[in-house]
Amino acid sequence: MPTSPYLQEITPDNFEAAVGLRVRPDQEHLVAPVVKSLAEAYVHPGIAWPRLIRDGDEAVGFLMAFFDIDWTGGGTDFRSGLWRLNIADKKQGGGYGRFAVESVAAEIRRRGGTRLTTTWHPGADGPAGFYLALGFRPTGETSGDQTVGVLELG
Structure with missing residues (x-):
């Protein structure tokens, strides 16, 4: 019987599953490893919202969002959005990235927000196509060497 993906707070019980997630080797330069995200969440309490993406009992990805x-x-200029997204190597293309973005969008709406901001590395090997296909539009801004995109949640 197929299961549905869901988000799970990071706890001592699922920590190893979270830090064990790996994107494809050719994507490692595009996104920080989960362990770095969790360190950032630790030093930015109340800002970072890290979540494990599970499908049944299996860890399939990780996201970290931020709010206001x-x-x-x-x-x-207060913004909410997706800070980090890591989908496991063998789980990409299964809708988990879309689920992650939709989950962050739902949480932003729940908190009264109307826009989801994210960044991505530009270039042929980056995830621009994924974000553009979901309706993000580049704002013309950059954050470091990354493109800033926004999705209107209206």
Whole structure:
């Protein structure tokens, strides 16, 4: 019987499954490993929202979201969005990335937000096609060497 993916808070019981997730080798330069994300979540309590993506008993991915952060540091541009997305090597193409984005969008809506922001590495080997296919549009901004995209949740 097929199962549906769901999000799970990171706990001592699933920590090893989370940090054991690996993207395809050719994608490792595009996204930080889960262990780095969890370290960032630890030093940014209340900002980072890390979640394991499971399908039944299997860990298939990881996401980390953020809510209402001061994007530019000026106190006027607060954003929510997807900070990190790692889908396991052999699980890509199964709809788990879409599920992750839809889950973050639902949480942003639940918190009263109307836009989902994310960043991606540009270039032929980056995930731009994935994000554009989901309806994200580049804002014309960059964050470091990454493209900033936004999805209107209206």
